[in-house]
Amino acid sequence: MEWLGLHFITELPQSGLVILDCSHDPLLVLLAYVVACVGSFATLHMVERVGHAEKPGAQLLWRWVGAGCLAGGIWAMHFIGMLAFQAPVETHYELSVALLSLLIALLASWLLMHTLSHPGPSFWQCLKASIWIGLGIAAMHYVGMTALHSSAVVYYRPALFALSIVIAIGASLAALLISSHLREGTGLFHQLLKYSAGLVLGAGIVSMHFTGMAALNLVLPIDSLQVPPSENNHLQLGLTVAIMTLLIIGSSISAALADKKLQHKERDLQRVNALLSQLDQARMSLQQVAHYDALTNLINRRGFNQIFAERLIEKTHEGGMLAVLFLDIDHFKRINDSLGHDAGDELLKVLASHIKSSVRSHEDVVARLGGDEFCLLISLQDREEARHMAQRILVKMKEPIELAGRRVVMTTSIGISVFPEDGKTCEELLKNADLALYQSKGSGRNGLHFFNTTLKTRATLELQLEEELRHALRENTGLMLYYQPIYDLKTGQVSKLEALIRWQHPVHGLLAPDRFIGIAEANGLIAELDNWVLRKACEDLGELSRQGCEELKIAVNCSPLNLGREELADEIEQALRISGVAPQRLELEVTENALMDNITNTLVLLRQIRALGVSLSIDDFGTGYSSLAYLKRLPLNTLKIDRSFIQDIPMATQDMEIVQAIIVMAHTLHLQVVTEGVETFEQYEFLERHGCDFVQGYLLSRPVPLAELRPVLNEINQRKHSCTVSSLSLARGTSALMSTDLFPGIPGSHAVASIVRPVH
Known part of the structure; x- marks a missing residue:
């Protein structure tokens, strides 16, 4: 081929x-x-x-x-x-x-x-x-x-x-x-x-x-012909x-x-860009976590403070007003305690949406600061705009909410502070709004209050009192006990004393408990303060025994917050042991609301205290809420009728009927009855006639310190056989049976030196 x-x-x-x-x-x-x-x-x-x-x-x-x-x-x-x-x-x-x-x-x-x-x-x-x-x-x-x-x-x-x-x-x-x-x-x-x-x-x-x-x-x-090759x-x-x-x-x-190296560089650059993108997403996620609340998706405290600072700078340079609205859901803890925290979280979401829907525009900032606390930051022309905003929120919050198969209605308390009148910094405005919120809650909740300088003055005073109270407890200076006699209507003798704390303040003078007990409860000092009263009362009871008052009992008040502490029984036992006082001479007074708040745990603690030999008394009976079914199970000895039922006797027929019913009920439950706030002979006579066991009040004596107590006791006890009841003079003047010096400052025109039962 x-x-x-x-x-x-x-x-x-x-x-x-x-x-x-x-x-x-x-x-x-x-x-x-x-x-x-x-x-x-x-x-x-x-x-x-x-x-x-x-x-x-x-x-x-x-x-x-x-x-x-x-x-x-x-x-x-x-x-x-x-x-x-x-x-x-x-x-x-x-x-x-x-x-x-x-x-x-x-x-x-x-x-x-x-x-x-x-x-x-x-x-x-x-x-x-x-x-x-x-x-x-x-x-x-x-x-x-x-x-x-x-x-x-x-x-x-x-x-x-x-x-x-x-x-x-x-x-x-x-x-x-x-x-x-x-x-x-x-x-x-x-x-x-x-x-x-x-x-x-x-x-x-x-x-x-x-x-x-x-x-x-x-x-x-x-x-x-073969041609040879040429040179090549x-x-x-x-x-x-x-x-x-x-x-x-x-x-x-x-x-x-x-190209391979360039491609590798491009891939490295792509990986770097991918990493940068991931870092940016992570940064945004962290930003979300750091500045937003995960539950309600509202701005949290950190994010709110940042926006607040920016708005303040803007308003400082350009002029204008800002309002801070501090909100706290009323009695929110009841929802968590009764329906559970999941239901509480769902409720917070709904309430957050209610608050969010009440604001005017995106310029208004709504934040959840934690728990059931919310805060709003709004721009305004005058203070009334803040009031109207708060009123809209109050109305919106009252709408019924379906929660865990129930229809619940929540309310809120609101405190308002305004820039620049009430402060120039974030901290100052928030603090002042919180003070206004505190006033709203103290005024019955479900309301709003603007900040005023009085609140700041009171808060400053309370802070100062708190610091000085801590010092007084730590150094054991200034605090003292006053004692008010409790008269036994059957024996005609003072058989009990109620220990009442006083504070001899170096600036404000002698302070009654209502000036500092709330401060102690709000700042975690109440347990220490109650323990001081307990130890001091036992110590004074030992001193009275040495003075010949071996039969006297002392009643000591117990704070509702302190009643929930398991250590209370041990502290009582230790105080009695150190002072060498018999447990039967100590009586612990607790309010009925404190007893009913957590009846199961309270019942266990009261039985432990009762097992020591200490008597138990329910104080201020009738002012709170109690269940007779639980009341008969409690290891109580005494029931003390609140003074609010006595002060209008004999003019108030309804109060007289209530007191009679309480005395009958208490005796049915084998409880002794003490009535406090007795200031007139008519009140005394009414209580004696209807079988009350003990009376306490200014008619007998004001609370006095231990050093002045013995003469008061002798004066009251020695009147038993000196005269009959009809010989008592209730008019002003000087009488052999009257001693106004014994009862200084008694309200009204009654200054009775002694109460003597008729000789039966």
Whole structure:
């Protein structure tokens, strides 16, 4: 078969021919192998770049670059190999045919790169593509051979010709398989493997070329004139082609490496941007957590303070007014205690939405400061705007709310302070609004109050009193006990004393309990104060025993807050033991509200105290709420009727009936009855007539200190047999039975020196 002047499977003539002896330049052969290896390595590298490129345009670019590197390497190897061919005849090459072979090499290389551009091609896909690529490379080689012109006729050995095609297909298949496995991977081992694969592929390409050259036979007729070859510069031309090819391929590899680094930098930049985005999201989340309340999604205390400071700066420079509305939900603790904290949280969400819907615009700031405390910051033209806003909130808050299967109605107390009248700083305005809120709660709740300077003066005084009270307790100075006699109507003797605390203040003089008991309860001092009273009363009781009053009892008041402490029984036992006083001579007075607040725990504590031998009395009976079912279970000894039921007797018939009923009920429960606040003889006579056991009040004596107590007791007790009741004079004047000095400051016109029961 003859194609383009080449005889592929045509047998040589038997005679008349001379087969020329041809050879190859070893240096050019080695140079051809180097070029083939470099082209193969570049192709493998470009396959990696195609696999790592993210944009379609970049993938197409590196596919063409890879095809160009492979085609240039194969064609340059072929060209240098042809230059290495040495024949004993004159030869020359046709440039157009050589360029045509380059085009064929480029098409075959493109087909290889296109096949490798698909991720994970199968073996059969690689085999199919390698056949076409191998045929293309073989076509490139043999088309390039047609560019060789000489006086000799070219014949090919069929077996070697076929072997060269098989080698081209095998080299293509190896290139496809190796490239598909080297697409992913990094590190030194990966690079060494890629270099080794380049050497193997280069060897395959060179083997194909020189197998084809081994199949070549140049034949001359015997009678033809053999023209010897002229001097040529094949070595110089081969070196030039090799250097140019290597420079081009090297530039492509350098560009690929630079692109790889750039891509890595872009990925690093993307990761940095992603991290920055995550950090920004985290910052926003932290901002949300730091400045917003998670339950109601309102601004929290930190965020409110920040906005508040900004608004103050703005109003300070531009002028204008701000109002701070401090809100506290009335009796919110009852919801948590009765329905649970989950219901309380749901209620807070609803109340927050009510408050939010009451504001005028986005300029008004609503914040939850914690618990059931809310705060509003609004701009206004005059104070009445703040009042109207607060009134809207009060009305909105009263709307019924469905909660845990119940309809509940909540109210709120509001305190208001105004900038710049009531303060110039955030702290001052918030503190003043809180003082106004305190006034609202003290005035019955469900209302609003503006701050005024009186509140600040009172708060300052209370703070000062708190500090001085702490000092008085710590140094045991200024505090003292006064005692008021409790008269036994059956024996005609003073059998009990009520211990009443007083505070001899260095500036304000003698302070009654109502001036500092509330301060002690609000600031955690009440337990210490009650313990001081208990110890002092037991100590004074021991002193009275030494003065001959061995039968006297002392009643000591117990704060409702102190009644919930488990340590109270131990403190009572310790005070009795230190003073050496019998427990039966101590009586503990508690209010009925304190008893009923937590009846289960209170009952346990009262039984412990009762087990010590200490008597128990329920104080101010009738002013609170109590259940008779629980009252009969309590280990009580005495019931004390509040003074509010006595003060209008005998003018108030209803009060007289109430007192009679209480006395009957108490005696039914086997309780003794003490009536306090007795100031007139008519009240005394009424109580005696209806079976009251004890009386206490100004009719007997005002509370007096321990040093003045003994004369008062002697005066009252010695009147028993001195005269009859009818001989008592209740008018003003001087009488042998009257001693106004004993009862200084008694209200009204009654100053009775003694109370004497008739002799029965």
